[in-house]
Amino acid sequence: MVHHQNKAIREGDNPDLTAERVTGTFDTHSMAAQIYNSEAHARRRREITEIIAKRPELHDTKPFPFMTREEKILESSRKLTLITKHMNEIIEPNNSNEMFHLNNEVLGIEGHPMALHGIMFIPALTAQASEEQQKKWLTRAINREIVGTYAQTELGHGTNLQNLETTATYDVATQEFVLHTPTITGLKWWPGNLGKSSNYAVVVALMFIKGKNYGPHTFMVPLRDEKTHQPLKGITIGDIGPKIAYNVTDNGFLGFDHYRIPRTNLLMRHTRVEPDGTYVKPPHAKINYSAMVHVRSHMITGQAIMLSYALTIATRYSSVRRQGQIDTTQPEVKVLEYQTQQHRLFPYIARAYAFVFAGAETVKLYERVLEEVATGNVSLMADLHALTSGLKSVVSHYTAQGIEQARMACGGHGYSQASYMSEIFGVAVGGCTYEGENMVMLLQLARYLVKSASLVKTGQSSKLGPLVAYLGAKSDSTSLIDRTPTTGFAEYVKTFQHIARRQTLKAADKFFGLMEKGEKRPIAWNKSSVELNRASRLHTRLYIVEAFVRRVEEVADPRLKEVLTDLLHLHVNYELLDMSTYALEDGFVSSSQLDYVRDQLYFYLAKIRPNAVSLVDSWEFSDQELRSVLGRRDGHVYENLFAWAKASPLNKTDVLPSVDKYLKPLMESARASKL
Ligand SMILES: CCCCCCCC/C=C\CCCCCCCCCC(=O)SCCNC(=O)CCNC(=O)[C@H](O)C(C)(C)COP(=O)(O)OP(=O)(O)OC[C@H]1O[C@@H](n2cnc3c(N)ncnc32)[C@H](O)[C@@H]1OP(=O)(O)O
């Protein structure tokens, strides 16, 4: 038996796909260890996949696209109950990475009845509830004795939290908060699993004490009777209806009618209200936004995984799909041979790797900040907020674009739900909106960049934090890409720094200039906001490149290092071409340098070609996790597409009731009228 570098090879696979795997130059298990940030976790993922493969009760009973929403929710609840019961036989207790993988394999990406429970409810209680409150609720939440969600967004307001309408008014006499929804637009709207599954929620409401508005605060609120699951008196609650995707998650609405909760249900780790109504303010005004920062930090990896699902499907399929000839004397080629197909897919493969490396750094920073905040040190909160605001926006934007490219790369079959592309796209693109609409979050980063620009302009560059230190540096007069014998990544990084610095300082100049001309600050801000968001994007893309460079520098295995270096070359050249307007407009990069960059791009497309399938295989998604006929590991696409179509509910009978009822009579009457 030959041992190949690509560990996905099996006997009996489509030979076209096997041929791709044989050319792989690196060990895909080792690459998985890079992707999942540790050899141990990559191994555990494989072990968990194997355990699940041997337990048919954890498999889908039929393809998701053939189920109604109700069936999907029922099926998801069945499997959720099983994995909750048997969790300790499958994953290490309380290992959130393993839990994430288990969920993706068994429950899939369309959500499940406890999605928000793990992603936001528990993190909110962990970060914001006092020790005493945690004893009361957190243990019960972890044990799944209660199911919760995070209810912040309302019908009328999601972005502007200061203008939420739900109020929590403190009643000193009874030591209770009275939750109230004064209008239709004040209904909570969107919280995942609120509609039908949760019996508790961390609710965000404007807190009023003795007539004074203290702004948004978080409260632990019982919603449903723990025994009957009926809504409690004073609560109006339900599902908001089907969405583009994520339809196994019951996003919900919620209204309060003068609904009372004890004072001690205000989450009081950092903020307190004493029985007499005295308010004790937190060490940082936005400390209770932590559940949002938790998701923003983790969703970078989540988005990279979605992008990689689509790329795995498209790259494998492109290796078995033959269409047309390049040399007319030769047989039809795999569509992956076309340069246009490579150009469509490979730069996104590079981006997916870049995103997962940036995501790992973000989670590390998040965990550090979480620990520091727990001890009262809030000094890094602003940096983390700026970083995650930019990353969640840039990564979700390019992820959605990449998935759409991958779908189109699959031709007509990409449009069939057998490919699963539409669901992957629908789920991923939600990330452009949830946890802060992308434009809004880019503007949050822009505030940080403008403050940093102001330090540069006032000669205080030494006070710049590490993430923005480059803003205080001086650029060379032109980029040295292709002008030095060894154009390494450092020249590219310098070029990206120049582009981001110039745009940031220019946008800040515009903003400050408008104010000097007499515009009020918010008006000047609005009139500069497109330019400011451009700066935020360029700054974030620079960060992503730097994270990629840092990772490649760390890799010791020469085979991995070589292919990751190729990917990084592809990435920096593609990114530079994509933002070439900024590079050309002040002559920092010349058009002849861009020709070099273009040549480099084509060179690396060709160099990556033999490793393309191995690069996507390295994500080690099982067929159960991918849920795509086109993306099957074995490459046997056509026979399985036919089987899939035959299994369509419409094919249960040869003649549909709609034909009997309408089409047959219509045709019969048409025929009769001809007689
Ligand atoms: C592998 C491990 C497993 C882990 C599991 C996780 C897996 C994750 C993977 C995939 C994820 C899939 C999950 C899918 C589920 C979907 C869940 C979606 C849930 C939601 O959408 S919840 C609702 C989210 N809502 C929002 O995000 C609203 C957006 N709006 C805001 O955040 C704020 O309103 C605002 C930030 C825009 C403005 O706030 P506001 O209070 O009005 O601000 P100002 O008073 O103007 O002050 C601005 C000032 O504050 C600073 N600041 C703001 N936020 C923070 C913060 N969080 N931290 C620190 N500082 C903050 C800001 O920088 C300004 O500072 P300045 O004045 O400039 O100094």
Ligand SMILES: Cc1cc2nc3c(=O)[nH]c(=O)nc-3n(C[C@H](O)[C@H](O)[C@H](O)COP(=O)(O)OP(=O)(O)OC[C@H]3O[C@@H](n4cnc5c(N)ncnc54)[C@H](O)[C@@H]3O)c2cc1C
């Ligand atoms: C799949 C999904 C799951 C969700 N889950 C939850 C959940 O579990 N819990 C929860 O509480 N919420 C949840 N949400 C709600 C989500 O967080 C909000 O929809 C999101 O924060 C955007 O707010 P919005 O809908 O008010 O958009 P809006 O703010 O109304 O955005 C509309 C447009 O206005 C622009 N805009 C708004 N304000 C500004 C500004 N200041 N400057 C410039 N442009 C601006 C935006 O850029 C956008 O183009 C979910 C949403 C989705 C799609």
